Amino acid sequence: MPCDRPEELSGLTREMVDALIAMFEKARAGAVAVDREARISWINESYCRLLGVAEADVLGRPVTQVIPRSRMPEVVESGDPLLLDIMEHDDQHLVVTRLPWFDDNGQVTGAIACILYDDLQPLTPLVARYRRLHQDLQAARKSLTRPGRTTRYRLADFIGASPQALDVKRKARLAAARDLPVLLQGETGTGKEILAQAIHAESGRADRPFVAVNVAAIPESLLEAEFFGVAAGAFTGAHRSREGRFQLANGGTLFLDEVGDMPLPLQAKLLRVLQEGEVEPLGSGQVRPVDVRVIAATSRDLAALAARGEFRLDLYYRLNVVEIALPALRERPGDLGILCESLLAELSAGRSPGIGITEAALQRLARHDWPGNVRELKNVLQRALTLIDTPAVIDEPAIAQALPAGNGEALAPGASALPGGLVQPLAEVVRLAEAEAINAALEATGGNRTRAASLLGISRSALYEKLGRMSG
Numbered sequence: 339m340p341c342d343r344p345e346e347l348s349g350l351t352r353e354m355v356d357a358l359i360a361m362f363e364k365a366r367a368g369a370v371a372v373d374r375e376a377r378i379s380w381i382n383e384s385y386c387r388l389l390g391v392a393e394a395d396v397l398g399r400p401v402t403q404v405i406p407r408s409r410m411p412e413v414v415e416s417g418d419p420l421l422l423d424i425m426e427h428d429d430q431h432l433v434v435t436r437l438p439w440f441d442d443n444g445q446v447t448g449a450i451a452c453i454l455y456d457d458l459q460p461l462t463p464l465v466a467r468y469r470r471l472h473q474d475l476q477a478a479r480k481s482l483t484r485p486g487r488t489t490r491y492r493l494a495d496f497i498g499a500s501p502q503a504l505d506v507k508r509k510a511r512l513a514a515a516r517d518l519p520v521l522l523q524g525e526t527g528t529g530k531e532i533l534a535q536a537i538h539a540e541s542g543r544a545d546r547p548f549v550a551v552n553v554a555a556i557p558e559s560l561l562e563a564e565f566f567g568v569a570a571g572a573f574t575g576a577h578r579s580r581e582g583r584f585q586l587a588n589g590g591t592l593f594l595d596e597v598g599d600m601p602l603p604l605q606a607k608l609l610r611v612l613q614e615g616e617v618e619p620l621g622s623g624q625v626r627p628v629d630v631r632v633i634a635a636t637s638r639d640l641a642a643l644a645a646r647g648e649f650r651l652d653l654y655y656r657l658n659v660v661e662i663a664l665p666a667l668r669e670r671p672g673d674l675g676i677l678c679e680s681l682l683a684e685l686s687a688g689r690s691p692g693i694g695i696t697e698a699a700l701q702r703l704a705r706h707d708w709p710g711n712v713r714e715l716k717n718v719l720q721r722a723l724t725l726i727d728t729p730a731v732i733d734e735p736a737i738a739q740a741l742p743a744g745n746g747e748a749l750a751p752g753a754s755a756l757p758g759g760l761v762q763p764l765a766e767v768v769r770l771a772e773a774e775a776i777n778a779a780l781e782a783t784g785g786n787r788t789r790a791a792s793l794l795g796i797s798r799s800a801l802y803e804k805l806g807r808m809s810g
C-alpha cells in the first residue's frame with residue numbers, strides 16, 4: 339500500500355481507507371465513513387439495510403441525524419479511535435469499532451466505523467456480567483445517597499465547656515455505653531440532632547444503620563407506612579412492598595425526632611413495637627422481628643403533654659429511660675466564646691487566617707436571648723461576616739446589625755433585613771432573608787415552632803425542612 343511516511347502516522351491513511359472500503363462494500367457487516375465534519379461520505383449496503391434508509395438519502399448528512407447514538411463526531415474531533423463499543427440502535431445492541439484517518443500532514447480527515455457484531459448472542463456471558471456490574475454499581479450509588487443512614491457528628495462536635503455542656507456530654511457518653519432508650523429534650527437549635535448521631539456513633543451499634551425520622555415533618559396519613567412499611571397490594575398504588583424506618587434501622591438506631599408530635603393512635607402502635615420487638619407492615623398480616631435502639635427527641639415538655647393526656651404516659655416512660663436535657667444557649671452564656679470560635683472556623687473553612695471576634699461583640703451576643711439557640715448564633719455570625727469589610731475580625735457594630743431587630747419587634751416597613759448596598763448572588767440573598775424571617779418568627783413566638791410556622795404562613799413540616807437546611 340503506498341504511503342509516504344507511515345511511521346509518522348498514528349491512524350489510517352487515505353489509501354488504507356480505500357482498501358477497507360472496497361472490502362466492506364461486499365462484506366455482510368455494516369460500515370460507514372464520515373468526513374472531517376462528521377457527515378456521511380460513504381455507507382455500504384448492509385448498513386443501509388439495517389438502518390432502513392437509501393444511500394442517496396443519507397450521503398452528506400450529519401451522521402448523528404441518521405445514527406443517533408453514533409460517536410463518530412468524537413472520533414473526528416479527538417483523532418482517537420474507539421476500538422470497541424456497544425451502541426444501541428432501536429432495540430438492538432451493536433458492537434462497533436471506529437477508526438479515524440489522517441492526511442499526509444497528520445490531520446484528521448474523517449473516520450470509518452464498522453459493525454463487528456449485530457447480534458450479541460456470542461457475547462452473552464460478557465454482556466450479562468457487564469449488566470450485573472452495572473446494576474451493582476447503581477445499587478451501591480443509591481445506598482450511598484439514601485438520606486439518613488449514616489451519621490456525620492461525633493461527641494466532639496457538641497461544642498461547650500460550661501458545666502451544663504460537660505454534663506450533657508457525660509450523660510451522652512454513658513448513654514452510648516448502654517443499649518437503652520434515650521430521650522433528648524431541648525429547645526430548637528440546642529444540638530439534639532448532633533447528640534443523637536454522636537450517641538449512635540459511639541455505641542456498639544456504630545457500624546449498623548442510623549435512621550432518622552422527623553415525626554413532625556411527615557403528613558399524619560403517611561406516618562404509619564413510613565414507620566412500619568407497606569406490604570405489596572396493601573392499598574391502591576402499593577405495587578411493591580416497601581420497608582418502614584423500623585426495618586431499615588434493624589440492628590442499629592432509630593432516631594425519632596419531634597416525638598411529641600406523634601398522634602395518639604400511632605403512639606399506641608409504637609409502644610407495642612417497642613414492647614414486642616416486632617413490626618407489622620401495613621396490609622401484611624405478618625409480624626417481623628426488629629432490633630432497634632430508639633433515641634427520641636423533642637422540643638416540647640413531654641411530661642406536661644403526658645399530664646394533659648396528649649402523650650401516652652406508658653410510652654413516655656418507655657422512651658425516657660435515659661433522659662438528657664440540653665441547655666438553652668441563654669443558660670450557658672459562658673460557652674459563647676468557644677462556640678463562636680468553632681462556628682467561625684466552620685464558616686471560614688479553608689480560608690486563612692481564620693476569623694476572630696472582639697470582646698465587645700461577644701458581650702453584645704451575651705445580651706441576646708437566643709430563641710433559636712446555636713442554630714441562630716450560626717446564622718447571626720454568617721450574616722455578620724457579610725457586613726465586615728476585611729473578613730478578619732467581627733466587631734460589635736457588625737453583631738449589632740446582624741442580630742434580629744429587638745425581641746419580637748418586626749422590622750420597620752421598607753427596612754431591609756439584608757446588608758445594605760452589598761451585591762450578592764440572588765440565592766444567597768434569598769437564603770439570608772429566609773433565615774432572617776424564620777429567626778424573627780421564632781423570636782416573636784418564644785421558640786414555638788407551630789406558631790412561628792403560622793406567622794410565616796408556611797406548614798409546620800415546611801418550617802422543619804427549612805430549619806434542617808439552615809443547620810446543614
Ligand SMILES: Nc1ncnc2c1ncn2[C@@H]1O[C@H](COP(=O)(O)OP(=O)(O)OP(=O)(O)O)[C@@H](O)[C@H]1O
Binds near residue numbers: 526808
Ligand atoms: N453544642 C453545639 N455545638 C456545636 N454546634 C451546635 C451545637 N448545638 C447546635 N449546633 C448547631 O446548630 C444547628 C442546629 O443543631 P441541631 O440540628 O442539632 O439542633 P436541634 O436541637 O435538633 O434543633 P431542632 O429542634 O430545631 O431540630 C446545627 O448547625 C448544629 O451544628
Ligand SMILES: [Mg+2]
Binds near residue numbers: 530
Ligand atoms: Mg433536630
